[in-house]
Amino acid sequence: MNTGQGCEIKAIEFVFPQKVVTNSDLSKEFPDYNFSLFEAKVGIKNRYVVSGGETALDLAKQACDQLFKNIDQSNIDYIIYCTQSPEYILPTSACILQDLLSLKTNIGALDINLGCSGYTYGLTVAKGLILSGQATNVLLVTAETYSKYLHPGDRSNRAIFGDAASATLVGECSNEGIGKFVFGTDGSGYNKLIIKNGGGRNSYQTNADLLSYGTDNLYTDNHLYMDGPEIFNFTSEKVPRIVNDLAEINNLKMPQINQTICHQANAVMLELIRKKCKISKDSFYIDLADGGNTVSNTIPIALKRYSQGLDQSETVALVGFGVGLSWCGGIINLKHKL
Amino acid sequence: MDRSAFLTKFTETLELEDGLMEDTNLKNLDDWDSMTEMITIAFVNEHFKTNLKVTDLSVVTTVGSLMELIGIENFDN
Numbered sequence: 001m002n003t004g005q006g007c008e009i010k011a012i013e014f015v016f017p018q019k020v021v022t023n024s025d026l027s028k029e030f031p032d033y034n035f036s037l038f039e040a041k042v043g044i045k046n047r048y049v050v051s052g053g054e055t056a057l058d059l060a061k062q063a064c065d066q067l068f069k070n071i072d073q074s075n076i077d078y079i080i081y082c083t084q085s086p087e088y089i090l091p092t093s094a095c096i097l098q099d100l101l102s103l104k105t106n107i108g109a110l111d112i113n114l115g116c117s118g119y120t121y122g123l124t125v126a127k128g129l130i131l132s133g134q135a136t137n138v139l140l141v142t143a144e145t146y147s148k149y150l151h152p153g154d155r156s157n158r159a160i161f162g163d164a165a166s167a168t169l170v171g172e173c174s175n176e177g178i179g180k181f182v183f184g185t186d187g188s189g190y191n192k193l194i195i196k197n198g199g200g201r202n203s204y205q206t207n208a209d210l211l212s213y214g215t216d217n218l219y220t221d222n223h224l225y226m227d228g229p230e231i232f233n234f235t236s237e238k239v240p241r242i243v244n245d246l247a248e249i250n251n252l253k254m255p256q257i258n259q260t261i262c263h264q265a266n267a268v269m270l271e272l273i274r275k276k277c278k279i280s281k282d283s284f285y286i287d288l289a290d291g292g293n294t295v296s297n298t299i300p301i302a303l304k305r306y307s308q309g310l311d312q313s314e315t316v317a318l319v320g321f322g323v324g325l326s327w328c329g330g331i332i333n334l335k336h337k338l
Numbered sequence: 339m340d341r342s343a344f345l346t347k348f349t350e351t352l353e354l355e356d357g358l359m360e361d362t363n364l365k366n367l368d369d370w371d372s373m374t375e376m377i378t379i380a381f382v383n384e385h386f387k388t389n390l391k392v393t394d395l396s397v398v399t400t401v402g403s404l405m406e407l408i409g410i411e412n413f414d415n
Contacts, residue, residue: 034369037353041377156372215371228372229392236379236389268373272380 007130007170008177009123012304012338013066014166015059016048016291023159030155038159043267047162047292049147056085056143057093059165061100064141067167073101076169078135079109080125082118082296084323085145086111097141108135115193116263116322118142118296119166120181120329123318126170127178140168142296146224149195153218157226160266162292166300181330182245184238189325192230196221234325235269240276242319242329250331254279257331258314259306261285263321264298296320307338339385340414345401351381360402378404386412 023035023045039045050059060081064073081094094109108129114121119142126138143165150157170178197220198204208220219225239262247254260279262270267286274284285302294301299318306316313336319329341360349358352374354367364370364378372392379390386408398404405413 232376233391268376
């Protein structure tokens with residue numbers, strides 16, 4: 001049984017792949033595009049991508065190894081692995097991770113197939129496991145290699161998305177470090193961010209038709225497609241409501257929330273959300289410069305970076321939103337540097 | 339907002355070298371794409387409290403037509 005009264009985020013580590021792609025690199029491939037405006041507005045200077053056969057699970061192992069430099073891995077009794085870049089269609093990547101990390105075998109392990117809302121969903125599952133007395137130290141891992149899904153000619157998405165992995169330890173504590181979360185799902189938007197081929201519905205096609213969207217961005221149905229304008233509409237309308245809802249469910253007024261950390265999708269969108277929520281710049285996290293949009297990794301990366309400047313306990317709102325369409329936001333109490 | 343102030347601020351926001359005029363066709367700009375559409379929506383929301391959707395911009399051609407969409411009553415001489 002849970003001996004404490006709650007649970008909290010104890011530690012976070014993250015890794016990027018070694019290969020960096022700068023805006024200067026991309027501008028050589030796409031000389032007609034204004035990367036200066038992109039950098040100024042979208043806020044991304046560089047992103048990291050896997051190479052040489054490296055996978056999301058490889059990145060995940062690196063992030064976990066980094067975490068285990070400071071915590072005892074023998075205490076891990078549950079793995080939640082959030083990815084849309086699984087090692088295989090089956091088996092479950094979390095099971096492989098258990099073995100790669102030499103964790104004990106009498107532990108739970110499962111994958112969560114969610115994108116940008118995945119980290120916050122993962123936190124709620126970890127909380128449920130701990131508060132119900134079924135686990136004491138949950139390893140919550142996010143790992144994505146969207147770069148493998150992007151067509152080389154898809155300039156927009158290649159500029160936005162980057163690869164990364166994170167490892168978070170969620171464990172027991174004496175008071176509640178993870179508050180209440182609100183959830184949302186709208187599957188009618190399933191095709192707004194999708195890879196159509198390669199799953200059960202449509203087979204991977206060796207000679208898929210070359211398609212285009214927006215301003216000369218290329219893709220096929222084997223690749224990731226994002227309806228950027230629709231995702232922008234969804235986000236700019238939905239996220240401000242989530243922020244209000246999560247404050248309400250936690251009986252907080254907005255000024256009582258020290259920092260709001262949303263999924264780092266792009267800075268234009270985040271600025272619009274910030275203004276709609278009437279949150280000051282100091283209380284709203286925007287930092288995509290180094291790494292870009294790394295899907296479910298952006299929130300743990302932001303949390304790790306933000307916590308380095310922490311000198312007292314803070315109430316932090318977390319909001320994940322994206323592919324599905326899916327969203328989940330709530331409150332954590334950040335007590336120390338992660 | 340004053341019309342000339344609007345044109346200046348919008349030009350700066352889109353980081354354009356040539357100043358926008360009311361008869362400038364936005365869709366003929368070299369940089370007009372989904373990103374500049376997002377920037378435009380955010381710009382309009384910030385200065386006019388008008389919530390545009392990306393689909394609303396489909397009817398926009400010139401800067402003047404964007405001003406009509408925002409509501410011409412929001413602009414002074």
